[in-house]
Amino acid sequence: MTTLQTPGPTLGVVGGGQLGRMLAEAAAPLGVEVIVLDPTPDCPAALVARDQLVGDFDDEAGIRELAERADVLTFEIELADQDLLERVSEETGTPVHPRPETLRTIHDKLVQKRELREAGVPVPPFRAVDDADDVRDAIDEFGAPVMLKARTGGYDGRGNVPVESAADAEDALESVAGPAMVESFVDFEREISAIAVKGDDEVATFPVGENVHEEEILRETVVPARSSDEVLEKAEAVAADVLEVMDGRGVYGIELFETSDGEILLNEIAPRPHNSGHWTIEGAQSSQFEQHARAVLGWPLGSTTLRSPTVSTNLLGDVDEPREAALANVDRILETDGAHLHWYGKREARPLRKLGHVTVTGDGVGTDDREELLATARELRDDVTFE
Template sequence: MKKIGIIGGGQLGKMMSLEAKKMGFYVTILDPTPKSPAGQVADEQITANFFDSEKIEKLVRNVDVTTYDLEHIDIKTLKRLYNEGYEIHPSPYILEIIQDKFAQKEFLRSKGIPVPRYKLVTNLEKDVEEFSFPVVQKARKGGYDGRGVFVIKNKADIEEALVGETYLEEFVPIEKEIAVMVARNKKGEVKCYPVVEMFFDEEANICDTVIAPARIEKKFEKRTKEIATSIVEAFEGIGVFGIEMFLTKNGEILVNEIAPRPHNSGHYTIEACVTSQFEQHIRAIMNLPLGSTKLLTPAVMVNLLGEKDYHGTPKLIGLENALEIEGLSLHFYGKKETRPFRKMGHFTVVDDNVETALEKALRAKKILKVVSEEVSSCRK
């Protein structure tokens, strides 16, 4: 029996594990949380920090292939093991570039990939003068789910700017935020999923709703897939990659960010595509033939975020009423603690008509809530 190691035991690791188990692989998770969501369904869990070199080495040496469900992990150890010949996909050298968002932009630009105008911050007050307000400041490392991003609207906002290593990026007039999942295996076989639209929770700046397929012109769909494919081929990546992009108001496609793993914008594929992004990732890293990415039905995915006034043991309310909505499938991740805006689950609604799917999803969004028995101090 082939063995797969996954660094990261969150929802992505859980859904990867479920697919790997269906295909007959033995799965070991490495995560600091005992009985993590992925650890609940995997064969084995190593409880350790993502920068525990000794435990990461133990994992890699005892499996056939290692992958991961998050970026912020010990690449130094992974690079050493990769150089020794251990199978780690995507490559830790790709991960090293993607961990640093400025390096990521530099790599993309060097390959002729269209990106927003950007500049490394050396002196913030002077650097912002090269852009017109508003301008976006981004942390080079560590940002995710809306963290590490600050919009500087005027000179007064500079006082509130991010500290540490950052860069500036032009504020792009966006028509739509779009994304596409791309898979590539070791043989060089590449497959693209449908392009989707993404909507964000304005308060938390977290992807909130995904609509598949994106309601865009065919020419934009074609261009998006061409750019996404060229990125994964430039990386010589193995696995599934989430490519987030902007469709600008003047019809340009610009790349925003890359995730070297299954991605939130691809959750809809579980119900709506022949092959889910999670099965595809397992196929790709194990160098198996890639599955069909055909969209079987329009779908809308909505993230279930922890309600902002609640912190503690999660409690899902509205389940019975939500499941009365035809075409709705629920995924609750099994996290032990909810907190404001934490991703606790998602649901997907499928329908022959994308607008009807959206209407149903928005109705379900009002019904399903993740709260807790405990209430945070901000509400007491």
Template structure:
């Protein structure tokens, strides 16, 4: 039996359970709370923060290979374990240029991949000229630990920028600061693609999807996205360039902008399974979670094609502070034909928290129909 350690015990680890059972894989999870979703499916648990490298050493003693459910780890500390022979997939060198968003931007730019214009914020005196170059609005991003819209701010004027930065506390005396600035992209749509790379270097990409955000949190995913063949080829080429350059083993999520004139830009990279690929659990022969386990266990990659004409995925987000399991809403949503609900078993709801998702399989590819169906689900889920 292959023993796979997973750093992180949220829903992304929890959704590996079916594939682990299919392949006879033992999942050992490092996570801080007994209430985390993956606790219910793991064969063993190491209760510790995901950036606790001493706990990861304990995890390594129980596993053949270690992978990541999230990227909030201490690479410097983990590198000592890698030098001792611990196998990480993806390798730590693949994560290194991605965890800091400024370094990620630089890496993508240096690969020749299309990205928005960006600057690091280093000194107060340099900011004004950079903002004048970009023009308002600008996007201010935390360089580390931002996700689900956290740490990303759209700034309309210089006074708001000064207020948000709170220069006294965020402009450091070191050579690096906590934030980067980048140009605001008035995109037509946001897109994403999940790509996997095997131990042998084979790459498989999933259908490119359209993602729809509200308050910078993903609300809906439509698969496949309505894009041109040239745009599809460009996105697939971006995925191949990135994964081969990093020599990745495992799944990556790549978020993109599509501008009004049809230009594709890379937004952010997630070095793990990703919310934009959840539709694959029900709509594809090989889900992103099975594909990730296939890759990290050295198995051949599976077929990533859609097994239906199209699909729409809707995130079920918390909208209140509660301990409800929302059975009534879930039962109503379950009555929708070809609807598949995945409930993460979290014991606490709070605004914006991902509690579950629902994927509906569609008999034809119709963006308007998919959006209407998503809105119907949301009308059941969210209070009027």
């Protein structure tokens, strides 16, 4: 058994947004220092990380310096250049987790779905499309509506376009603007997610959460998901199968559909901590961010046990146009037992931009009723204003 000691190693993170910020917050108590690379000076992670290198995600000199200053590299954004990470890792000897090969698979949604289907992971029917005729053929095959997806670059619903009829095919394809794929439209009962962790020789899964989306953007996560034990066990089994396909240690956000007949289909995978796992900071024995730091460093994983039923809700930019980010009327959040405010330190508020989140735990408010927790979280969120 390897003897670990603190102060410990340095973790280099490509990306310094809110995920990098919360990762640095979780790493600090372990004695792990974090250095981030991000193109935005004074990015959200800069306040809590040891240092920030200012550079693009494909900046070779920046990635190389990050590797030379770190013991392990990881990333909090899929825009990290997988080929560059792989080359720098080989030349400097600094490992990258999850592996660049996993990032390469995730980067292209079509490649991702093909590899998972080949491995036996249940996915919705899909096909590549090159032009509007292909989209119309997909509608003939799958039935309308279908979901048109950009193969690369989409997140938070960006790059996902419902196509209601063959007449809409051309306009939908133009809006995606790049290589695309089509998936059949899933008649789902709810959207759920499993935050799973792949360690050196162990795996762990947090309790499955239920996600509430609006305009393709995650608004709330309810844990445990309001579904049957049988369905949740299926979801955890699918998550375990996904980890078998993924190469490299770390946290994986695995988004799933629960169909109307109780089956589980994979939606998408994020090879990093995920918005739907933010509840773990207060709601689980160890957070997804602590787990990611432990995993990528090859350390033993922590407990993923639920402390109590928990709800998290995002604070999104409620503005008509970009302006300085300032949050007002947070008093009720701070005064409510079991409520926890997280502000991401972004300097600019933009429409529907994720600026923070609020978590409400059952043990704090004295109830295990998830409906009541959700109502409380919504009330606290709706009281907040942007000034």
